[in-house]
Amino acid sequence: MTLTDSQQLAYANAQAADGRVNVELETDDGMVLNMGPQHPATHGTLRLIARLDGEQVTSADVMCGYMHRGYEKLCEVRTYPQVTTLVNRIDWLGSFANEVPFILAAEQLMEVEAPPRAKWIRTLLFELSRIANISLFIGDLALQLGAQTPAFLAFRDREFVLNQIESVTGGRFHPNFDRIGGLKDDLPKGWIADTKAAMVRLREFCDLMEGLVYGNEIFQTRTRGIGIIPAKVAESYGLSGANLRGSGVDWDLRRDANIGLAYDELDWKVWTHPDGDCFARCWVRLQEVREATKIVDQLCDGMPGGAIMAKVPRIIKVPEGEAYVATENPLGAMGYYVVSRGDIGPFRVKIRSASFNNISIAPWLLKGVYVPDIIAILASLYFILGDIDR
Amino acid sequence: MADDAATTTETPDAPTDDRRESLLSVLAEHLGDALVEHHLKPGRGLWVRVATDAWATAAEVARDRAGLRFFDFISAIDWLPSPYGRYEDSVLDVPFPPPMPDRSAAVPGYAGGATRLQMLASLAKPGTDLRVLLKADVPDEDPRINTWVHTFPGAAWHERETHEMFGISFDGNDDLRHIYLPSEFEGHPLRKEFPLLARVVKPWPGIVDVEPMPGGDDEDDEAESGSDSEGGDA
Numbered sequence: 001m002t003l004t005d006s007q008q009l010a011y012a013n014a015q016a017a018d019g020r021v022n023v024e025l026e027t028d029d030g031m032v033l034n035m036g037p038q039h040p041a042t043h044g045t046l047r048l049i050a051r052l053d054g055e056q057v058t059s060a061d062v063m064c065g066y067m068h069r070g071y072e073k074l075c076e077v078r079t080y081p082q083v084t085t086l087v088n089r090i091d092w093l094g095s096f097a098n099e100v101p102f103i104l105a106a107e108q109l110m111e112v113e114a115p116p117r118a119k120w121i122r123t124l125l126f127e128l129s130r131i132a133n134i135s136l137f138i139g140d141l142a143l144q145l146g147a148q149t150p151a152f153l154a155f156r157d158r159e160f161v162l163n164q165i166e167s168v169t170g171g172r173f174h175p176n177f178d179r180i181g182g183l184k185d186d187l188p189k190g191w192i193a194d195t196k197a198a199m200v201r202l203r204e205f206c207d208l209m210e211g212l213v214y215g216n217e218i219f220q221t222r223t224r225g226i227g228i229i230p231a232k233v234a235e236s237y238g239l240s241g242a243n244l245r246g247s248g249v250d251w252d253l254r255r256d257a258n259i260g261l262a263y264d265e266l267d268w269k270v271w272t273h274p275d276g277d278c279f280a281r282c283w284v285r286l287q288e289v290r291e292a293t294k295i296v297d298q299l300c301d302g303m304p305g306g307a308i309m310a311k312v313p314r315i316i317k318v319p320e321g322e323a324y325v326a327t328e329n330p331l332g333a334m335g336y337y338v339v340s341r342g343d344i345g346p347f348r349v350k351i352r353s354a355s356f357n358n359i360s361i362a363p364w365l366l367k368g369v370y371v372p373d374i375i376a377i378l379a380s381l382y383f384i385l386g387d388i389d390r
Numbered sequence: 391m392a393d394d395a396a397t398t399t400e401t402p403d404a405p406t407d408d409r410r411e412s413l414l415s416v417l418a419e420h421l422g423d424a425l426v427e428h429h430l431k432p433g434r435g436l437w438v439r440v441a442t443d444a445w446a447t448a449a450e451v452a453r454d455r456a457g458l459r460f461f462d463f464i465s466a467i468d469w470l471p472s473p474y475g476r477y478e479d480s481v482l483d484v485p486f487p488p489p490m491p492d493r494s495a496a497v498p499g500y501a502g503g504a505t506r507l508q509m510l511a512s513l514a515k516p517g518t519d520l521r522v523l524l525k526a527d528v529p530d531e532d533p534r535i536n537t538w539v540h541t542f543p544g545a546a547w548h549e550r551e552t553h554e555m556f557g558i559s560f561d562g563n564d565d566l567r568h569i570y571l572p573s574e575f576e577g578h579p580l581r582k583e584f585p586l587l588a589r590v591v592k593p594w595p596g597i598v599d600v601e602p603m604p605g606g607d608d609e610d611d612e613a614e615s616g617s618d619s620e621g622g623d624a
Binding site: 064065068070072074077108232233235236238244249250251253256257321323324326333335337339341343344345348350352357360364389 | 516
């Protein structure tokens with residue numbers, strides 16, 4: 001296909017306009033660097049406006065909302081079982097984990113408890129979501145810092161986990177599998193053995209990444225000592241997950257506030273790192289994937305039998321009350337504040353998503369850093385756009 | 391039932407929660423009269439409603455005295471019932487906009503309240519499962535309350551969100567730009583009178599799916615009503 005002269009000219013103009021709008025703007029007090037929403041260095045559709053003095057950032061502002069979908073409003077017109085379909089789309093890399101705190105909150109209001117087998121399968125899928133989510137993070141992290149290969153390896157090995165999630169739930173990314181009182185279905189035949197084999201692959205992936213990415217000299221110089229968050233600051237911004245544990249705060253909701261999941265019956269460890277820099281946050285995530293594979297192995301070995309659904313009414317009406325349940329999702333603490341008025345749907349749902357708090361520290365953290373460090377810091381804070389713009 | 395009747399006083403109906411009760415007593419000691427009402431669900435959670443002027447003080451007390459250093463979230467609740475119901479009816483059947491429910495139809499939840507809009511915030515103690523859910527009334531006309539950004543810098547974005555979604559202003563937070571919505575957006579989407587336009591234009595088809603199954607005799611299989619006590623026990 002050949003383009004006419006006027007088409008070529010229009011294309012060149014559009015390119016030039018994009019370049020002008022998205023990249024930079026000279027003003028009297030330094031340069032304004034506009035990263036996103038279409039800038040090559042943008043992460044998702046997060047737009048970052050940094051004011052620079054030479055190579056140093058004097059102030060940075062984060063613009064979000066390009067993907068705001070208004071889930072809190074939408075939840076108010078849906079029935080309880082319909083909400084899980086929606087909230088799957090919040091953190092789309094670890095979808096199943098989004099459903100769990102909402103279902104647990106609804107179960108708490110209904111005074112229903114899932115049978116042991118359902119609890120264990122829930123925990124299993126929860127951890128598989130974590131592995132799928134964070135293994136991709138490791139690849140993406142390396143990609144943002146200029147290494148291409150780890151991203152391909154991450155996509156390749158994440159597939160083993162997604163296949164396992166798919167063969168249980170039917171959905172690779174949006175399982176919509178959790179139900180009030182239990183789960184939609186039981187595990188398929190032969191699934192346990194396949195999962196254990198996948199976990200061996202994932203542990204190999206972790207070992208590979210530890211040498212390829214974390215041991216890399218360039219990676220270390222770009223992340224060590226960069227973007228240090230003291231524990232006190234992390235807490236006052238509400239950072240959670242590996243961002244908080246990377247600052248040395250030993251707090252994991254799976255261990256400390258376990259509601260309705262099987263973590264207290266397993267042998268596992270919470271990883272922390274005292275440094276609080278980009279490297280610490282990324283290192284904690286790597287250890288968490290390893291730990292999660294061990295948790296999955298234990299869950300596979302000790303899977304109890306029995307029903308996967310408690311006795312719940314067919315049309316679910318949740319008694320009047322309020323409940324707040326937060327769980328340790330791949331990105332950090334995620335909670336749902338559910339207000340019920342005894343109806344078939346919630347009266348108000350407040351979604352506390354991890355990335356919103358995690359990225360709200362960016363203006364504070366980016367002040368005074370150099371331009372290349374912006375990328376390292378944003379990559380290490382690790383956010384999913386859907387989790388910011390709920 | 392071998393035991394005599396006297397032992398029935400320690401039935402599991404009244405479980406105790408020493409950790410949350412001591413947390414409550416610390417808050418009550420330092421807040422005094424500013425702690426208006428509370429609701430304690432043993433093993434589940436602690437709700438505390440503070441006076442509107444004491445909103446910022448409550449954050450400081452919770453952080454410095456009770457060890458609730460972890461800022462979880464700030465939001466609000468609109469207690470007015472939605473005039474649109476669950477959008478079961480199309481605009482062809484009912485007038486649009488429907489008549490607004492009376493202000494007195496707003497019934498508060500745990501820890502009570504007197505206003506239609508209420509602040510809701512959560513603070514937690516790192517390393518534990520202890521958290522407090524703070525509430526405060528916001529005046530109906532000119533909804534306005536003190537900011538938390540001096541205690542918890544992370545509150546800044548949450549207050550921006552609450553400002554655009556509910557129209558509550560925060561004294562002392564000078565950056566209340568829209569965070570999600572376009573800057574020229576009018577209205578406060580999470581208030582109940584704000585219509586969900588997608589549903590007004592086209593009614594939700596899924597609502598008709600909830601119909602009785604053939605041959606089901608457990609038709610009105612009602613969940614047993616909530617056994618937790620109503621209101622506060624301050």
